[in-house]
Amino acid sequence: MKLIYVLNGPNLNLLGKRQPHIYGHETLEDVKQACLQVAAENGLAVEFLQSNSEAQIVDWIHAAREVASGIVINPAAFTHTSVAILDALNTFDHPIIEVHISNVHKREPFRHHSYVSGVASGVIAGFGTQGYLFAIQRMAKLVREHEAVGASAQD
Numbered sequence: 001m002k003l004i005y006v007l008n009g010p011n012l013n014l015l016g017k018r019q020p021h022i023y024g025h026e027t028l029e030d031v032k033q034a035c036l037q038v039a040a041e042n043g044l045a046v047e048f049l050q051s052n053s054e055a056q057i058v059d060w061i062h063a064a065r066e067v068a069s070g071i072v073i074n075p076a077a078f079t080h081t082s083v084a085i086l087d088a089l090n091t092f093d094h095p096i097i098e099v100h101i102s103n104v105h106k107r108e109p110f111r112h113h114s115y116v117s118g119v120a121s122g123v124i125a126g127f128g129t130q131g132y133l134f135a136i137q138r139m140a141k142l143v144r145e146h147e148a149v150g151a152s153a154q155d
């Protein structure tokens with residue numbers, strides 16, 4: 001079974017308690033369980049992680065380089081600030097999907113720019129926590145395609 005990382009940035013540990021009118025009532029544990037289920041249905045295993053530390057997220061991206069076939073990432077506020085996370089993602093040779101629970105484009109102008117979007121195969125925003133599940137379904141297809149291209153390159 002191929003492994004993907006689902007990475008979550010700062011304050012997402014408070015999901016369900018934090019601004020529920022924007023981010024909803026589900027907890028991050030609820031999201032994790034739903035991700036594990038959809039991933040299993042799509043033949044993927046998931047390492048689901050959250051940190052409030054930029055350095056920790058960079059380290060997890062480095063770890064993913066060794067073991068993961070894809071990264072789904074909600075960098076949260078680091079989306080709009082972190083060249084370090086962009087640089088780390090640029091070292092990852094497999095598909096990346098960026099997820100935002102809220103529609104960042106409907107919100108404050110500083111949320112309209114993402115450092116991560118330029119390296120992502122796709123961006124999902126504004127579908128609530130369901131966006132993670134869409135991302136995993138899409139990732140399953142991208143991983144299959146990516147492996148097929150890799151295999152044919154070795155022929």
Ligand code: DQA
Nearest residue numbers: 074075076077100101102111
């Ligand atoms: C977020 C949007 C970001 O702008 C914000 O800083 C977050 C969460 C989202 O999932 O909608 O923390 O990434």
